[in-house]
Amino acid sequence: MTSARVGPVSTPRRRRPSVGDVARVAGVSVGTVSNVLNKPELVSPETRDRVEGAIKELSFVRNGRARQLRQGSSTTVGALLLDIRNPFFTDVARGIEDRLAVDDLTLMLGSSDDDPRRESKFLRLFEEHGVLGLLVVPTTHETKHLAAIQERGVAVVLLDAPPGAAGLSSVWLDDVAGGALAAGHLLEQGHERIVFLNGPHSIRQCQDRREGVDRAVLAVGQDPARVVEEITLPRLDAAAGEAALAAWVAAHGGAAPAAVFCVNDLVAIGVQRALRRAGGFALLSGCAVVGYDDIDIAAELAVPLTSVRQPRHEMGHEAAELLLRQAAGEAEQHTVFQPELVVRASSVPGG
Amino acid sequence: MTSARVGPVSTPRRRRPSVGDVARVAGVSVGTVSNVLNKPELVSPETRDRVEGAIKELSFVRNGRARQLRQGSSTTVGALLLDIRNPFFTDVARGIEDRLAVDDLTLMLGSSDDDPRRESKFLRLFEEHGVLGLLVVPTTHETKHLAAIQERGVAVVLLDAPPGAAGLSSVWLDDVAGGALAAGHLLEQGHERIVFLNGPHSIRQCQDRREGVDRAVLAVGQDPARVVEEITLPRLDAAAGEAALAAWVAAHGGAAPAAVFCVNDLVAIGVQRALRRAGGFALLSGCAVVGYDDIDIAAELAVPLTSVRQPRHEMGHEAAELLLRQAAGEAEQHTVFQPELVVRASSVPGG
DNA sequence: GTGAAAGCGCTAACAG
């Protein structure tokens, strides 16, 4: 599987040159070196040149840890996400990074994997590291430990979570609105029954989306109990969606539901596959399908998928913004982002 | 789009308690506090309890920067990837992280966006930060600046790149083998002509894959110039793949090629879409398609896609491993990973 | 077992 060869010699790990070394070579004092680094306008051109020459000669790179220790400041922000591999979170991370770059700050990323123990490990690590602030997708509803961190002087913002303990800013997405958007669209198309393939209500997002669905149904004067048939999936992937819909079709003598709303796009892809397997293109095109997340591939499918899109990048950007404000002493603040519906062929007649 | 409300008061940013504060509260010296933290077995149980009580009382969190400054050590590794949003790199990042977690090290991530200026900005930032080592996907073939960093005492490993400047370890994927795998498979299926939708040869991976294709053709005693029809795409996404194949079909009186090898899965998805649009399922199922990357969705498509899978997580893991070895003074080392072919319906008759 | 003191590399205050 792998091949390896060994190179020449190992790198000797000698001490990095310090401002003292630079000062010696340039024939000035450490204070002057520091001034060249931080307030060059205070230094005469000739000495500045000498110092810069010495810096080049020694390939001096300043020790940021010592600098920050002395200044008491920090230029890194920690973000603790649920899963670094999930495109949802990488888009968020990119939004964070883009905002931080404006102020020349860097991001330290961690994945909690939704495990509270991993979460607290990373939190301790970040805090010891002296981060300027912390963006956290919490693993539990309990956020007192995060408020405690903020009490100790590290700004904390809840990410992808509604307001928690007092004092913590938060940024999240309106899942109620997302559910309402999807269901409203299907109702508008004239469908009178909606199969909703959802995850367990212990996940806030799932519960909220269901609430949104109900609201949309009520808004048109119908009874959710009659209109909505919710099926709870064991996992939220394509296989689970396919199995659930195959079972539905089998239980209904080979007929497909008129409309299906899926808690995410992968599930929707599974639904499309089940429909195609059960009754080919005819069955597939006779069933309106709406997904959630608007993953990259949604537009590329055989039948392009209607989906609820969430402003993930913006959410990250805003979270970083709130963090910096909070670190600057501003009061806590809460932002909720609204999703939008991207209508494609999968949900409209003749699509 | 967003709504915001303002909360109560802002958090006062008071000084973090130090070992000195803990010592005062516990009625011991700072040395003893340090011992409790680092060598608890040297401290008598009673004083240890007193100190631990004081730590709890003050919610003391040790200042890692000062610690590392004093010790001269570091516990963070920097990784500079091309794009943090790309699933390829997030899988790699996760592999890195998993290896680092074993030694309780943390990862600082950066995205160079393939821009040498961003690259050098991040490199300086990482180096000032005092990282233990650096994993870099280089933006250019030139790696002297990375060797220079290593000269200054920071271990550097090239990621997803073949060996560069002397002294740098490297980890990469065998794209020649990947190209040969895909083409070999198509030849084995009896196809005598292969359309290869590739990217520009200025991208090493594209050039290598072409070389692999040629080798596979030569291996069965055929002439690449006769067998392979390479089309260079302007971009490597589904739209580009669709356009290229639609043009091919139009130029061949509505006929599809017998076999198409695509430089990545997105392009392959575009190809499938073009085939379906041009001639429905019949045309689609009559054309063997092979992609590259084995993205999550490849198995979920209407016609599941045969693809070349690369061990990305393992590559990250190995890169971190080599970095740690190099940081420990071992000699440079080079590892190349072999891809594997995942055969699905898109490339086999009756699929 | 515990305390006192030095020093990691840097910046900031102050003196000249």
Added chain:
DNA sequence: CTGTTAGCGCTTTCAC
């Protein structure tokens, strides 16, 4: 303009 010096918070000798 430049040099001297104190000290950020911690670990680490070395005495006691």
